[in-house]
Amino acid sequence: MSLFKAFRAEFFSMLSVMIGMGYVMRRITPFVVGEQPPPYTYAFWGFASLGLIVGMIATIPTNYIMVKIGWKHRMS
Secondary structure, eight states: OHHHHHHHHHHHHHHHHHHHHHHIIIIIHHHHHSSOOOTTSHHHHHHHHHHHHHHHHHHHHHHHHHHHHTSSOOOO
């Protein structure tokens, strides 16, 4: 049972990170650059880093809710 609880908490945390990253890479990057840059360019990795930051910000409310309802423990 505790394996399910750990999976559930990590699943929703990672899902919110991936949604933030995917949004930046799918919507913001082509809007700014004009098209999806190839993976060997600085633009790709710069927008990937921006996506991680957006994903981190998107994870904060998700983790807060999970701590509030008891699905995740608080870090202290």
